[in-house]
Each structure stands twice: as C-alpha cells, then as structure tokens.
Amino acid sequence: MKLRKMSRQSINIYIGAFLLVCGLITINAAADSSEELNNSADTPQDLARAQLLDAITEDYLTLLDFELSKSRDIVQSVLDDDKLLVPHSEIFQKKKMQLKIYIDLVTEKQQKKLPPRTQKPARFFYIFSKSLLYKDFIGMIARLEPTDRYDALIDDTFMDNGLGEFVDAVMEKRNALVAKSVRLIHEYLKGLPAEQQRKAMAYKLSDWALKMKQAEEVTEKMANFREFLRYFYLEATITADKAEL
Incomplete structure (x- = not known):
C-alpha cells in the first residue's frame, strides 16, 4: 500500500509538471510560404x-506512437475492468463515455497520414497535434477527484492496470529521445567543415542541443525539444547559411 501511494504521488508530481510546461509552450503561426x-x-x-x-x-x-497506443490500451483495460462494470448511475456512465472518446480520438489520429517532407508546416502540426493527445490523457487523469467516489474508483482502476509503470516508461523513453537527439546534433556539427561550423545555423543547432542537455527535468527537456522542432520546421530556412556567404 505504501508503494502504491508513492507511485500515485510520483504520478501527481509528473502530471503537474507536465501540464505546467505544456501550458507555457506556445506555437507561433506558420511562416509565410x-x-x-x-x-x-x-x-x-x-x-x-x-x-x-x-x-x-x-x-x-x-x-x-508508443504513448498513444499504450495509453489507449490502458484506457480500454480500465473500461473492461470488472470494477467499472458495476456502477450504473448516469454520472458514472458519462465519466466512462469520456474514456471511450479518448480511445476514438487516438484511433482517428493513428489513421491519418504523415504529410510529405515538402509540406513542412503541415508536417510539424501533424506531429504537434499527435503529441497533444498524450497531454489529453494526462489531463484526464489529473481531473479525477479523489473525494469523488466514482473518480476514486476510476483512479484506482487506472493504477491497477499499469498507469504507474506506463508513466515511468514514457519518462524513460523521452529522456532517451532527447539524449539521442543531442548526440545526433553534435555528430552533425562535428562533421561540418570549419567554415560551416561558424555559420549561424550551426550556432543555432548547438544552442538547442545545449538547452536540451542542460535541462534538469524531463518535462523541461521535452519543452526545449518541441521548440527545437518548431523552429526548424516553421522558422528556419534550409538556405539560411547561403545568405551569409
């Protein structure tokens, strides 16, 4: 029981930090064509x-894809759990309907195709909108009130169906993603000729890598990671360095 409480507390801390960082991230309008x-x-x-x-x-x-597929599976497991088959009140059925809506949203999103590389803004917003679904999942958990008997039942069922392990796995994978991205950026920069390493684009890449590496919390690392993608999909131009020649 004590381990269970610690796991729930860790998830609450993560949810709070995740939603705070997401709230601070703003997406600028797409650049002109x-x-x-x-x-x-x-x-x-x-x-x-x-x-x-x-x-x-x-x-x-x-x-x-891992975040969406696994979160959808967990929500489906919660809905199929025997503990949630007993209450039949209208309020409880509405709460279960919200869980079903999330499953439908994930299924719909996974059926959409990634835009081609030539459509940079569309490609970025496809990625960004896909990332918002996990935010919806976390928000759905965060809105469960422990003092509400139906919410408490749903919360307990989530925990019984692997929510804690899933959140831990997401954190590990996100940390690994950022670490690998930083490594790839450094490898790219090392492979540039000396004159290219002094260009503005190289400095910009180095700056983003440093921000991601120095961030202490995974949520902060991911905030910098998403801003990195936003910049290079919506603001940077692949011919920027040529203007400096």
Whole structure:
C-alpha cells in the first residue's frame, strides 16, 4: 500500500509538471510560404541537415506512437475492468463515455497520414497535434477527484492496470529521445567543415542541443525539444547559411 501511494504521488508530481510546461509552450503561426523550408539539398551540408531533422522526427514519431497506443490500451483495460462494470448511475456512465472518446480520438489520429517532407508546416502540426493527445490523457487523469467516489474508483482502476509503470516508461523513453537527439546534433556539427561550423545555423543547432542537455527535468527537456522542432520546421530556412556567404 505504501508503494502504491508513492507511485500515485510520483504520478501527481509528473502530471503537474507536465501540464505546467505544456501550458507555457506556445506555437507561433506558420511562416509565410516564402519562408518555408526549401526541400532541395544543394550541398552536402543541406542534405546532412535534412537527414538530421528526419532522423530526430522519426524517433519522436516512434515515441508518440508508443504513448498513444499504450495509453489507449490502458484506457480500454480500465473500461473492461470488472470494477467499472458495476456502477450504473448516469454520472458514472458519462465519466466512462469520456474514456471511450479518448480511445476514438487516438484511433482517428493513428489513421491519418504523415504529410510529405515538402509540406513542412503541415508536417510539424501533424506531429504537434499527435503529441497533444498524450497531454489529453494526462489531463484526464489529473481531473479525477479523489473525494469523488466514482473518480476514486476510476483512479484506482487506472493504477491497477499499469498507469504507474506506463508513466515511468514514457519518462524513460523521452529522456532517451532527447539524449539521442543531442548526440545526433553534435555528430552533425562535428562533421561540418570549419567554415560551416561558424555559420549561424550551426550556432543555432548547438544552442538547442545545449538547452536540451542542460535541462534538469524531463518535462523541461521535452519543452526545449518541441521548440527545437518548431523552429526548424516553421522558422528556419534550409538556405539560411547561403545568405551569409
């Protein structure tokens, strides 16, 4: 029982930090079409930078798929749990309906296709909207009131169906994602010719890597990670360095 309380407390701390950071993240409007990333890779550095962004994006999408698939499975397990089959009040049925809606949202999102690389803003907003579903999942848990007998029952059922282990796994995978992204950025920068390492784009990449690495909490690391993606999908131009030549 004591371990169970500690696990619930850890989840509450994580939920609070997660929602706080998400609340601080704002997404600027997409850049004008004239400022969109040019998909052509005229130099080896352009190609390497595009491959870097693709690799980091692919890793993030893999993590998002895990978050959505596993959270959907947990919600379905909660709905199928015998403890939730007993109460038949209208209020309780409405609460269960909210869980079913989440399953439908995840299923719908997973059926959508990732936009092609040429559509940079659309590609970013696809990724961003996908990440919001896990935020919805965490928010759904956070809104459960321990003093409400129905909410308490749902909360206990979530814990019985692996919520604590799932949150721990997400935290580990997110930490690993950021660490790998930082490593890939450093490898890219080391591979640049000396003159390219002095360009503004190289400094910008180095700055984002440093922010992600120095952040102490995983939620802060992920906030910097998402801002990194937002910048390079919506603001940066793949020809930015050419303007400095």
